[in-house]
Ligand SMILES: NC(=O)C1=CN([C@@H]2O[C@H](COP(=O)(O)OP(=O)(O)OC[C@H]3O[C@@H](n4cnc5c(N)ncnc54)[C@H](O)[C@@H]3O)[C@@H](O)[C@H]2O)C=CC1
Ligand SMILES: N[C@@H](CC=O)C(=O)O
C-alpha cells in the first residue's frame with residue numbers, strides 16, 4: 001500500500017464538518033478506491049476552544065493558523081470550505097504553487113478570480129477540483145470538463161441556488177413569507193454565511209460564471225454575468241404566475257449567441273408549470289445542458305446542504321488522490337475559445353409587465369402605443385378594474401432586453417401609470 005494522502009481541511013462549518021464525518025465513516029472504502037489511506041493532518045477553524053467533541057477527530061488537529069497549515073511540508077491536498085475571496089485566495093494560491101492539490105467549494109472565489117487559481121495550479125503542477133462549487137452533490141462540472149469535451153455545448157439552463165429555490169417553492173406552495181422561508185433555509189445549512197449572496201443572486205451568478213467558463217472554454221467572471229435576485233418577487237407576482245399556469249424560479253441561463261459570442265444571466269422568471277424545472281422543489285437544483293451531438297441532458301439532485309456538498313468534495317478527493325499516486329494531474333483549464341460575453345441589453349426574451357393605471361378611456365391604447373414605439377410586440381393583455389384604478393397585465397412576444405427597459409422607463413413617466421408593479425421575464 002502506498003503512503004497516505006495527507007489532507008489539510010480549511011473550514012469546519014456546515015460542509016467541513018460533514019467532510020470530517022464522511023472521511024471517518026468511509027475510511028476503508030476511500031483507501032480501497034484511492035489505493036492509499038487518507039490522513040487528515042489538520043483542520044483550520046476560525047475560533048479555537050469551541051466544543052467540537054461531536055466530530056470523530058483528535059482535538060489537537062484543530063488550528064486557527066490556516067496559512068501555517070497549508071504551508072506544512074506533510075500536506076499533499078488542501079480542501080477549502082471556508083468561502084469568500086480573501087484569505088482563501090492566498091491560501092489556495094500558496095498551496096497550488098507549492099504543488100499541493102486543491103479541492104474547493106468556493107464559487108465566489110472561482111468566479112471572481114478563478115484565473116489566479118488555474119494559473120497557480122499550472123505553475124505548481126497541481127490539481128484544482130471544484131465539483132462542490134456548483135449544484136452541490138450533482139456531478140455536473142466533471143461531465144462538462146471531461147465527458148462532454150468531445151461535443152459543442154450550446155446552452156446551459158437551470159436552477160443552481162438551493163436557498164432561493166427553497167424560498168420560491170415555499171411561497172408558491174404554501175404562501176409562506178420570504179423571511180420565514182429564508183430562516184428555515186439557513187437553519188438547514190443551505191444559505192451562504194451572508195444570505196444576501198443567495199437572495200440577491202450573487203451565488204447563482206458565480207455558479208453561472210463557472211458553468212459558462214467550462215461549457216464555452218472561455219474565462220467568464222461573475223462581473224460578466226447579468227444578475228437579479230428574488231427580493232423583489234412579491235406574493236402578487238407568485239399569484240399572477242399561478243393564474244397564467246406558471247411558477248417563478250431563479251434561473252441561470254448561459255448560451256451561445258448568433259454572432260459567436262455568449263450571454264450569461266441570472267434572474268427570476270415565470271416558467272410554465274408543465275416544464276420539468278417547475279417541478280424542482282425545496283433546495284434541489286436541476287440543470288439542462290444542450291450539446292450539438294448529445295442533445296439535451298438533465299442533471300438533478302441536492303444542490304445545497306452539508307452532506308450532499310461533502311459528497312462532491314470526497315469524489316474530488318478520490319480523483320486527486322488517484323492522480324497523485326499515479327504521478328499525473330488532471331487536464332488543465334480549457335479557455336482557448338475566449339468568446340465575447342454580450343451585455344444583457346442584447347438578450348431577447350418575453351416579459352410579464354404588471355401596471356397599476358387610472359381606469360379611463362384611452363389608457364390601454366396609450367400603453368400599447370408605448371410598447372409599439374419600442375418595437376415590443378404584445379402577446380396578451382389582461383385588465384381588472386378596481387374602482388377608479390385598474391391593473392393591466394401585459395405579456396410580450398420576444399424582444400431585446402434594452403427595448404423592454406426603454407418601454408418600462410417611458411411607461412413610468414406617464415401620469416395615468418400609477419406604478420409599474422412588476423416586470424418579470426417569461427421563459428420556455
Ligand atoms: N452549505 C452549502 O450547501 C454549500 C456551500 N458551499 C461552499 O462551501 C463553503 C463553505 O460553506 P458552509 O460550510 O456552508 O459555510 P459555513 O459558514 O457553515 O462554514 C464556514 C466555516 O469557515 C470558518 N472560517 C471562517 N474564516 C475562517 C478562517 N480564517 N480560518 C478557518 N476557518 C474559518 C467559519 O467559522 C465556518 O465554520 C463556501 O464557500 C460555500 O459557498 C458550496 C456548496 C454548497
Ligand atoms: N447557498 C448555496 C449553497 C450551495 O451552493 C445554495 O443555496 O445553493
Ligand code: NA
Pocket residue numbers: 131132133134135136137138139140141312
Ligand atoms: Na456539483
